[in-house]
Amino acid sequence: MLNQLMQLLPHEYPIRLVDEVIQYQKGNTLTARFSPTLYKKNFGNQEFIPETCLIEGLAQTAVIFTQLETKPLREDEHPLLGKIKSRIHRKATWDEKITYTISPVRIIEKKAILSGSVIGKDQNIILTAELSVSVSF
Template sequence: MNGEEAGFDIREIQKILPHRYPFALIDRVISYRKGESLHAIKNITMNEPVFTGHFPGEPIFPGVLLLEAMAQATGLLGFKMMENEVGADEMYLFAGIDNARFKRQVIPGDRVDFHVTFVKEKRGIWKFSGVAKVDGKLAATADLMCARRKIPA
């Protein structure tokens, strides 16, 4: 078992992931175990552009964006797993999702804790298990897949 590593902030996240506002959905990595798991957070504020239409007067953070944030967390873990082996012309892409479940609404003022765990790799596809929690209560779960691919020239 690998030791737990200290987390990192948005500057490091932006060095790893290509996502930018308004689609950068991970604010900070709290900690990770290389090759095993990662704990990241997203602070949900009323300033999220999605709340303009989802829903006026009753803001709810969309479940699909919780899944995207989970996928971004798996990308961060995947990159850290292969940190010295990823070329400048490569990136991790979201390849699939199974067993997505939503258990509670996420609203402005919530801090979402994402816990992703590496499950296995098969033929270049990596499988992860993800959990999103707010105040220790389950908000969403999913099994996610990602793949390392060359960036088209």
């Protein structure tokens, strides 16, 4: 069932920054993973993953969670990332397995304010954020 949840994400490679959903607890959390190793060449072999990519992956995780808590996107709908407030705790390297965790702050219809974290190797926090997502027609 968890692998089927990836179908809720309209993004495809090279824009998809979530590989798999590993845990979902209704009304509580969604946890997903991303292995960034193959993406390094797309970013000029920089030493660290750009934080914007990690925030985008967290937002994609939020899109999946919001659909599970409300209802799936229709063919004519598109997810939008609204406001985001993030705190970067450290840089992430390309060889780290990235874990995204999302929890609800508030959900109304197909709009949500969510709290999230991006975790790397040794369970060290890379960044934390509060973000809003909604649907465009």
